[in-house]
Amino acid sequence: MKDTPIIEMRGIQKQFGRIQANADVDFTLRRGEIHAIVGENGAGKSTLMKILYGLYRPDAGEIFVDGRAVAISSPRRAMRLGLGMVQQHFTLIPIFTALQNIILAKEPRQFGVLIDAQQAEEKITALATQLGFDVPLNTPVESLPIGTQQHTEILKVLYHGADILIMDEPTAVLAPQEIEGLFNCMHSLKNEGKSLIIITHKLDEVMAIADTVTVMRRGQSVATSLIADTNPTALAEMMLGEPLIPTAVTRERIENPTPMLRLENVTLSADSDTGMGFARFINRRSRKAHAPDSRELGKHHLDEIDLEVFPGEIVGIAGVEGNGQTELVEVLTGLRRIHSGSLTLNGERIAHIPADRHRHGISLNDRIDDNFIIGHHKNRRYCNRGMLRRKSIQRAALNALDKYHIQVGDIVDRIKVLSGGNQQKIVVARELEGRPELIVAAHPTRGLDIHAARFVHSRLIHARNRARAVLLVSAELDELLQLSDRIAVMYDGKIVGIVKPSETNKQELGALMLGLN
Numbered sequence: 001m002k003d004t005p006i007i008e009m010r011g012i013q014k015q016f017g018r019i020q021a022n023a024d025v026d027f028t029l030r031r032g033e034i035h036a037i038v039g040e041n042g043a044g045k046s047t048l049m050k051i052l053y054g055l056y057r058p059d060a061g062e063i064f065v066d067g068r069a070v071a072i073s074s075p076r077r078a079m080r081l082g083l084g085m086v087q088q089h090f091t092l093i094p095i096f097t098a099l100q101n102i103i104l105a106k107e108p109r110q111f112g113v114l115i116d117a118q119q120a121e122e123k124i125t126a127l128a129t130q131l132g133f134d135v136p137l138n139t140p141v142e143s144l145p146i147g148t149q150q151h152t153e154i155l156k157v158l159y160h161g162a163d164i165l166i167m168d169e170p171t172a173v174l175a176p177q178e179i180e181g182l183f184n185c186m187h188s189l190k191n192e193g194k195s196l197i198i199i200t201h202k203l204d205e206v207m208a209i210a211d212t213v214t215v216m217r218r219g220q221s222v223a224t225s226l227i228a229d230t231n232p233t234a235l236a237e238m239m240l241g242e243p244l245i246p247t248a249v250t251r252e253r254i255e256n257p258t259p260m261l262r263l264e265n266v267t268l269s270a271d272s273d274t275g276m277g278f279a280r281f282i283n284r285r286s287r288k289a290h291a292p293d294s295r296e297l298g299k300h301h302l303d304e305i306d307l308e309v310f311p312g313e314i315v316g317i318a319g320v321e322g323n324g325q326t327e328l329v330e331v332l333t334g335l336r337r338i339h340s341g342s343l344t345l346n347g348e349r350i351a352h353i354p355a356d357r358h359r360h361g362i363s364l365n366d367r368i369d370d371n372f373i374i375g376h377h378k379n380r381r382y383c384n385r386g387m388l389r390r391k392s393i394q395r396a397a398l399n400a401l402d403k404y405h406i407q408v409g410d411i412v413d414r415i416k417v418l419s420g421g422n423q424q425k426i427v428v429a430r431e432l433e434g435r436p437e438l439i440v441a442a443h444p445t446r447g448l449d450i451h452a453a454r455f456v457h458s459r460l461i462h463a464r465n466r467a468r469a470v471l472l473v474s475a476e477l478d479e480l481l482q483l484s485d486r487i488a489v490m491y492d493g494k495i496v497g498i499v500k501p502s503e504t505n506k507q508e509l510g511a512l513m514l515g516l517n
């Protein structure tokens with residue numbers, strides 16, 4: 001029958017310790033549609049999709065594929081049923097090439113012993129061309145940009161014959177122009193008759209790409225609607241279970257003549273290596289890092305950057321991904337050494353909310369409470385004569401969890417079991433609660449639901465009002481315009497303009513970001 005849903009999930013339940021991640025969820029996917037799933041952090045979205053993809057077994061409930069009851073006991077079984085999943089955190093093997101990753105079956109025996117790599121490469125190249133992807137197949141994926149890694153994941157899933165594509169927050173890590181590319185790709189897959197599920201926190205994306213949307217709240221599916229019949233406000237209210245009330249945070253005027261951070265003529269050449277830069281001098285007040293002049297070194301990642309951030313100020317950094325923002329953050333947090341110019345920090349404690357939480361923000365296999373003391377492990381409160389003070393660590397962790405509304409089963413669980421948004425909230429809580437003098441926040445609300453994102457915004461303004469200096473890198477112009485006292489726009493490694501939010505708009509910022517001024 002044509003009208004039989006391609007996927008139907010009924011009464012799905014899944015419990016993790018004390019947490020009921022899915023409590024009686026129903027979900028229906030129709031053939032050839034793009035179906036969005038939205039909901040607060042921890043609502044159970046990823047859990048539901050992991051059950052569908054055979055990564056978790058449900059405690060109760062039924063799944064029908066094309067009208068037939070099935071037990072999806074493993075991803076391998078799911079793949080046989082035509083399902084493919086691009087997970088919230090990619091599962092590629094970093095040192096393998098894109099091609100190896102794509103060919104690599106999750107269960108090696110499925111493809112026998114011999115793989116005809118050349119034939120595979122031809123097939124994959126054709127697939128990539130069709131989708132408009134430009135993936136260097138013989139490059140190790142660890143050296144590919146995040147957008148290209150995602151293309152690799154999508155190619156992998158399609159190469160393994162998926163008809164139903166599940167994508168868990170695929171846009172969270174992408175720059176705006178990459179999101180457009182992804183949506184084009186989703187449309188062409190839909191036109192080929194594939195069915196797609198996308199999880200996202202951005203309601204404008206839901207409105208732009210989806211045909212249907214399902215809202216989850218606290219482990220339940222609370223509504224399913226055609227996109228034509230709904231709007232972002234209604235969706236937000238269904239997600240929260242209450243109207244979304246704007247939170248007003250007042251900005252106080254802070255006068256302070258001495259910058260917390262000053263960059264003068266900072267240059268970082270493109271052929272630079274990573275190395276220790278700035279943060280190693282962390283114990284000395286008012287430290288300065290100088291570097292020899294090396295302007296002859298070709299193209300620059302950072303080109304004569306002059307910038308000051310004062311206590312009590314949020315300076316936003318706008319720019320199209322890849323114009324030096326990442327390098328700027330790396331220089332400030334000690335991951336890279338500058339080639340010329342000078343950096344001065346007039347304080348001792350830098351907080352860093354990194355863009356890639358899995359690489360730099362948390363220790364996935366460690367306990368939740370231990371993740372709270374990363375970077376603070378020398379603090380007397382947590383460690384005395386080389387001995388960890390467990391009680392004290394747990395108390396601090398519990399306080400932060402409470403303050404940031406982070407839901408966990410048990411604080412001794414490994415952090416990797418937490419939902420993506422909850423992991424991000426832990427990084428933000430740890431960094432902001434450590435009483436930093438300078439906060440370097442890269443995409444601090446990535447992966448957070450509307451509520452949580454607003455809360456983080458209010459914490460950043462609060463820090464600013466308490467005379468902290470904040471450098472905020474974000475891909476979201478709304479976020480920058482709303483939070484910043486000044487916005488510095490980066491283009492091609494340079495700061496091409498510094499503007500006040502009250503005196504600019506998205507069009508002007510957009511033009512500066514493209515180097516058009």
Ligand SMILES: Nc1ncnc2c1ncn2[C@@H]1O[C@H](COP(=O)(O)OP(=O)(O)OP(=O)(O)O)[C@@H](O)[C@H]1O
Nearest residue numbers: 016021041042043044045046047417418419420421
């Ligand atoms: N393997 C696990 N062990 C313990 N708890 C888990 C596990 N997986 C998920 N949880 C918990 O179950 C709840 C639902 O998690 P899930 O990952 O499904 O949320 P989500 O809706 O995808 O949230 P986010 O928007 O933050 O990604 C969360 O409280 C999460 O921490």
Ligand SMILES: [Mg+2]
Nearest residue numbers: 046088419420
């Ligand atoms: Mg999730």
